[in-house]
Amino acid sequence: MDINDIKKKRLLYDKSEDIYFTIYNILLLLYYLGCTNEKKAFQDYRKLTFLIPIISDEVLNTIFIDYYRGKNEINKNIRRRLIRVYNAGIENISFIRYILLILEKNNFIKLIEEESKINLYLRQQSNLEDFLENEIFKDEIRCINNIKSNNYQIAKVSYSTFINNLFKINGVSVWEG
Numbered sequence: 001m002d003i004n005d006i007k008k009k010r011l012l013y014d015k016s017e018d019i020y021f022t023i024y025n026i027l028l029l030l031y032y033l034g035c036t037n038e039k040k041a042f043q044d045y046r047k048l049t050f051l052i053p054i055i056s057d058e059v060l061n062t063i064f065i066d067y068y069r070g071k072n073e074i075n076k077n078i079r080r081r082l083i084r085v086y087n088a089g090i091e092n093i094s095f096i097r098y099i100l101l102i103l104e105k106n107n108f109i110k111l112i113e114e115e116s117k118i119n120l121y122l123r124q125q126s127n128l129e130d131f132l133e134n135e136i137f138k139d140e141i142r143c144i145n146n147i148k149s150n151n152y153q154i155a156k157v158s159y160s161t162f163i164n165n166l167f168k169i170n171g172v173s174v175w176e177g
Contacts, residue, residue, distance in 0.1 A: 022099050025052045025140060027108065030122035031132045032144040033155040041112055041119040044159040049089040049096045050166070051154065054143065060085065061143040065150055070169040079171050086167050090175060117159065 026048055029035075035042040042048075054064045063081060066072050074082075100120060103109045108128070112119045122128075147154055154162070167174050 019099060021056075022052060022096070023103065024137070025056060026096075026099065026103065027122065027128070028132055028137055028140050029055065029144060030109065030120070031128075032141060033148065035121045035155050036124065037121055038110070038112060040155070041121040042155045043119050043157065044117040045096060045100055045111075045120055046093055046117075046159050047154070047157075047162050049092045050085060050162070052096075053085055053088070055140050055147070056143070058139070058143070061146055064166065065146055067166070067170055068150075068152060069165045074170045082167060082170055082172050086172050086174065 029048065029051055030042055033042065034040055054060045060081070063078055067074055067078060067082070100109065100111060100118075104111050104120075107123055108125065109120050110123055112121075157165070163174055
C-alpha cells in the first residue's frame, strides 16, 4: 500500500459512522455526566448525536461553551459550523438509536421509555470504570468537564431546550418544533 492509498482512506473515513468511536463517546458522556441510575438518567438520547462531535473536537467544544444559551454574539463562520453539526446530528439519530439498542442488549446501558422520549443511564460494570478512566480518552474527558464546569446540566435539559439553546438562539434553522 502506498502513501496515496492511505491518504484516500483517511479522506473517506467518517468518525460519525464509526461504531466504536460512537460507543466509547456515549459511554464517556454517561459516565462523566454521572448518568448511572434511573434518577440521574440522561434525558432524551437524541441530544447524544450533537454532543458526541462536541466532546470529540476541541474547536466545537469551545464553540459550545462560548455560544450555548446565546452567551456571545455569533458570526457567520461559527453559525456555519453549527449548521453542519445540526444537519449531521439530525442524520445520525437513527444510527445512535441502533447503537443504544446494541449497548442495552449487552447490558452496558438501560433505556427508559417515556411518552415522548427515551432516557438512558450507564449500568454498573466492574471493568468499565477502568476502561473509561483510561488516559487515551483525556481529550474527551476534558471536553466533557468543560461542559460540566459551566453548569449547563446538559444531561437533564430537554431535547427541545438543548436545540433552542445551541441552535435556534444562534440563528440555525431547525426542522423540528
